[in-house]
Amino acid sequence: MNQIKIFCPATVANLSCGFDVLGLCLEGIGDEMIIRKCEQKGLRITKITGADLPLETEKNVAGVAGMALLNHLDLEFGFELEIHKKIKAGSGIGSSSASAAGIVVGINEILGNPLSRKELISFAMEGEFLASGSYHADNVAPAILGGFTLVRGYDPLEVIKINSPKDIYLTIIHPYIEVKTSEARSILPKEIPLKTAITQWGNLGGFICGLYTEDYGLMSRCLQDVVAEPYRKNLIPEFDTIKKTALENGALGCGISGSGPSIFAMSKGKDTAENVANQMKQIYTKTGIGFDVYVSKVCDMGVKFV
């Protein structure tokens, strides 16, 4: 195989109770990439559409992630890359992660999969480091593995793919406002009450039990964030109204996607998720702020070949 076209999925990190550890992969929202094997060593980005991103490999998230993998593999040939961005940068649904995940899975596939998907995560994290200045896997892990993932820890990196109940749909609203990841970080307290931490990890534990036993009621009761949401929600206009309305309309839970500004609602079944989408649209139309709304199943595959 010399050329491959791939779908690089958007992802939702944190999921209310799983701050910095949980994430899931979306099905219908993502970028496209075309990767071509070529004689010249290294990785060259030949085309980018949909976003104003640098073509220089060392300044591009996909470029850096791809080169981290190529340096590890030490090949006698190289690759060319076209990036067609659909996920808006800074939306909070893993735009940089999609690029970083896509390139490493794509190159690995062309090579006949010398590495496992789990092994690819650390290379994609190099791209995340370029984008955000920190090594984190809460978006690249679900983008690469699909489904629901837990980043157990980083020393060494361990990611667990959790069971993904079939009937879960996400509604995402992306308001066109900027929430800088650095601001979303700095707004959080460095220390939290032990009692608050216990509440959070009780809910995280319960949510994971809910995923394995496919107990939607339990998942719903656990989708609470007592750590980040109380601070970060103030950065997102109408967050409380969106959340209240989503829950009143049958969503299992609703919270901030990653560090925002996107808001996710999780529902059982497509009808509920679409109803929630309509409600979200009505609320945001009144604000005058531009927005996108998506409805998507959880994608159990991660990066896909088109």
Added chain:
Amino acid sequence: MNQIKIFCPATVANLSCGFDVLGLCLEGIGDEMIIRKCEQKGLRITKITGADLPLETEKNVAGVAGMALLNHLDLEFGFELEIHKKIKAGSGIGSSSASAAGIVVGINEILGNPLSRKELISFAMEGEFLASGSYHADNVAPAILGGFTLVRGYDPLEVIKINSPKDIYLTIIHPYIEVKTSEARSILPKEIPLKTAITQWGNLGGFICGLYTEDYGLMSRCLQDVVAEPYRKNLIPEFDTIKKTALENGALGCGISGSGPSIFAMSKGKDTAENVANQMKQIYTKTGIGFDVYVSKVCDMGVKFV
């Protein structure tokens, strides 16, 4: 049925990564109780062996838990109770919980089980309140439900019974020293770094994944306590030596049982657990401090009828 003899199991709470939320039920260690239906309303404790505990219902953990249930049920008759304590008070393996759990499950059984086991937990918690001054379920939940349990939260109370892999054995060493629960509580900081909390809930999440997927390696990597153990271990002589030796001898993990002074090691298979028990004995014999050592499977049933 007018009389019942029951086995009231010891339990291990916290389990390193699950501070205040996780617990498990032991098989071979526990008290015995005999409960008799009688004409006179209320609950009378007629005999206690094995411990110097009050016979007055309102001062006795089992008495208070039993009366909480009887007041709820509003019966035209009452019960008599004999308590034969085997679990030492203050050992850190749920002595008071065993009594509180036993009486409520026993009375419920005599009555033909009007309540579910999960519904009984809140009544047993009244006994825990008498014993410790706080309502907590991390020992009574596994004593009543058996296996591994997660207390998701208290508002309202929700307890989840997690899958219990068949091959898990516990080694428990109970050093004859006093660790007051109040001291073990006050020694902990009221606030913890957010980073520390994330490490803890990553491990808790991973451990629960390990229980469902029966991945012993994953469970082992997750059995870490960065919250309570660094403080509480100083209250237990030779804790570090016991832990290091248990891990070197194949235990999956080792930590403080509840708030101590008992130390638990978790192993895959009975042989490893017994080897760890022998190593623990050797270490503690040198200290001159008296101790008991137990090896037990996880009991998936909770309170049992003899």
